[in-house]
Amino acid sequence: MAEPFLDVRGMRKAFGDFVVWEECNLTLEEGETHAVIGGSGTGKSVLLQTVLGLLQPDSGSIRFRGREIVGADPATRAEIVREVGMLFQDAALFDSMTVGENVGFELAQLKLMDRAGIRDRVAEVLEWVGLSGIEDRDPAQLSGGMRKRVGLARALASGPRLMLYDEPTTGLDPITSDVINELIIYLREKTHTSGLVITHDMPSAYKIADRISMLYQGRLIFTGTPEEVQNTDHPVVSQFVHGRAHGPITDGA
Numbered sequence: 001m002a003e004p005f006l007d008v009r010g011m012r013k014a015f016g017d018f019v020v021w022e023e024c025n026l027t028l029e030e031g032e033t034h035a036v037i038g039g040s041g042t043g044k045s046v047l048l049q050t051v052l053g054l055l056q057p058d059s060g061s062i063r064f065r066g067r068e069i070v071g072a073d074p075a076t077r078a079e080i081v082r083e084v085g086m087l088f089q090d091a092a093l094f095d096s097m098t099v100g101e102n103v104g105f106e107l108a109q110l111k112l113m114d115r116a117g118i119r120d121r122v123a124e125v126l127e128w129v130g131l132s133g134i135e136d137r138d139p140a141q142l143s144g145g146m147r148k149r150v151g152l153a154r155a156l157a158s159g160p161r162l163m164l165y166d167e168p169t170t171g172l173d174p175i176t177s178d179v180i181n182e183l184i185i186y187l188r189e190k191t192h193t194s195g196l197v198i199t200h201d202m203p204s205a206y207k208i209a210d211r212i213s214m215l216y217q218g219r220l221i222f223t224g225t226p227e228e229v230q231n232t233d234h235p236v237v238s239q240f241v242h243g244r245a246h247g248p249i250t251d252g253a
């Protein structure tokens with residue numbers, strides 16, 4: 001059987017005595033969008049950072065397209081994760097640069113194209129996110145939803161095979177959130193990228209994910225389709241997804 005596109009196996013991560021991930025086992029198939037849900041501070045961002053190679057797990061394995069990220073030397077790790085794009089929670093745009101410079105930043109840094117090529121690619125990905133012609137704008141003047149869209153364009157510019165989404169709808173109003181959800185679906189169809197999304201926005205997870213896993217006390221305790229997650233009688237998952245104050249989760253964790 002072919003190896004999963006992304007295969008996280010037995011991944012443990014602690015900060016001192018504080019164990020964030022007891023054991024993470026997660027697979028992502030090519031073309032799939034997989035959402036990981038869980039309370040605040042439970043380790044969702046830590047998962048994305050380990051996949052990106054920014055944090056080193058204490059043990060376990062993270063393989064992307066058959067190549068091991070954990071323990072890889074920095075040059076090899078950089079090469080592996082070059083095919084991974086990330087939409088940061090705050091879009092992480094450089095306010096000292098124009099929108100166009102932000103979107104073309106990685107292409108220029110890695111010298112992936114000449115200037116004319118970068119200009120064309122920037123125009124193309126801005127069109128994908130519905131923001132044609134804003135190359136010369138200052139990111140500080142953009143609304144939260146527009147910043148997210150520019151962040152998406154930037155993440156897609158170098159043609160990643162896997163997109164990591166760190167709470168893509170957090171801080172947006174419900175309508176703008178849905179615009180971002182629809183854009184994620186549209187871009188997935190257009191570019192055939194796989195997606196790993198962390199979120200606690202359940203309408204967003206139901207809409208964009210093929211499968212949803214719930215993180216609780218350092219493990220993924222449940223994985224299912226959006227329908228299975230919505231209808232489960234698993235007490236922890238049911239309490240979380242239906243937002244009930246009373247149940248086994250007592251501290252938001």
Ligand SMILES: Nc1ncnc2c1ncn2[C@@H]1O[C@H](COP(=O)(O)OP(=O)(O)OP(=O)(O)O)[C@@H](O)[C@H]1O
Pocket residue numbers: 015020038039040041042043044045046047
């Ligand atoms: N570099 C670090 N050093 C020490 N502790 C850290 C570090 N990064 C994360 N943590 C801790 O790990 C825990 C999990 O953090 P993480 O940011 O992954 O949570 P999260 O599930 O993404 O939360 P939220 O939904 O609030 O963003 C938190 O208690 C956090 O304080």
